[in-house]
Amino acid sequence: MESWASVPSIIVQGSDWYKAKGTEDSKGTKIFQIVGHVNTPGVVEANMGLPLSTLIDQIGGGCRQGKQIKAVQPGGAACGFITREHLNTPLEYAAMSKVGGGVGSGTMLVMDDTVCVIDVVKCLLYFFQHESCGFCLPCRRGTRVLYEMICKVAAGQATQADLDRMLTLSKSMVDSANCALGWSPYSFLQTTMERFKDEYDAHLAGNCPLGMCKAEEHSH
Numbered sequence: 001m002e003s004w005a006s007v008p009s010i011i012v013q014g015s016d017w018y019k020a021k022g023t024e025d026s027k028g029t030k031i032f033q034i035v036g037h038v039n040t041p042g043v044v045e046a047n048m049g050l051p052l053s054t055l056i057d058q059i060g061g062g063c064r065q066g067k068q069i070k071a072v073q074p075g076g077a078a079c080g081f082i083t084r085e086h087l088n089t090p091l092e093y094a095a096m097s098k099v100g101g102g103v104g105s106g107t108m109l110v111m112d113d114t115v116c117v118i119d120v121v122k123c124l125l126y127f128f129q130h131e132s133c134g135f136c137l138p139c140r141r142g143t144r145v146l147y148e149m150i151c152k153v154a155a156g157q158a159t160q161a162d163l164d165r166m167l168t169l170s171k172s173m174v175d176s177a178n179c180a181l182g183w184s185p186y187s188f189l190q191t192t193m194e195r196f197k198d199e200y201d202a203h204l205a206g207n208c209p210l211g212m213c214k215a216e217e218h219s220h
């Protein structure tokens with residue numbers, strides 16, 4: 001639908017006009033959704049190549065209530081998490097991929113510093129195990145095992161070996177699942193474990209620094 005919506009303008013104004021709106025790597029425009037902890041969430045069509053920070057500040061009105069951005073999951077639920085240091089990355093396919101994010105669906109989930117990353121990952125894994133169609137074993141079983149394991153992390157009952165197993169399992173799903181849904185958990189597990197290691201370590205020690213994960217929680 002998004003591609004079809006661009007066609008009338010390209011026919012009327014020409015392909016060079018459209019291509020000039022983007023960059024050499026990523027031509028034209030894209031529809032972005034800015035959601036989460038911003039002052040003015042919404043949908044906008046913007047030129048490819050715009051820095052992510054410009055989209056968040058000028059379209060999303062910046063982080064809500066003057067708080068600091070902790071993480072952004074650009075490109076939808078299947079993407080990795082990027083942090084403040086990546087906010088000036090241009091919204092191009094190659095550049096976003098290089099920092100472990102992605103343009104994907106164009107949905108930018110902005111999270112401020114009140115968010116527990118483990119709690120967000122738990123919500124994402126709940127979503128993926130629920131959405132798995134069950135056709136292939138790696139995704140049907142893998143998404144459920146990953147969800148059970150993140151519940152264990154949130155409850156302060158996991159070990160470093162469990163985190164290692166989650167990464168190994170999600171990587172094997174990239175190699176063996178039938179479609180993109182089964183490939184998705186690896187990106188956000190890998191980037192959050194690397195970029196929010198302190199937060200994972202605190203949970204392994206039985207402490208949720210933001211007080212959002214409770215010991216008795218085993219489901220969403």
Ligand code: SF4
Binds near residue numbers: 139140179182
């Ligand atoms: S990877 Fe795709 S086909 Fe396989 S179970 Fe998951 S959603 Fe279904």
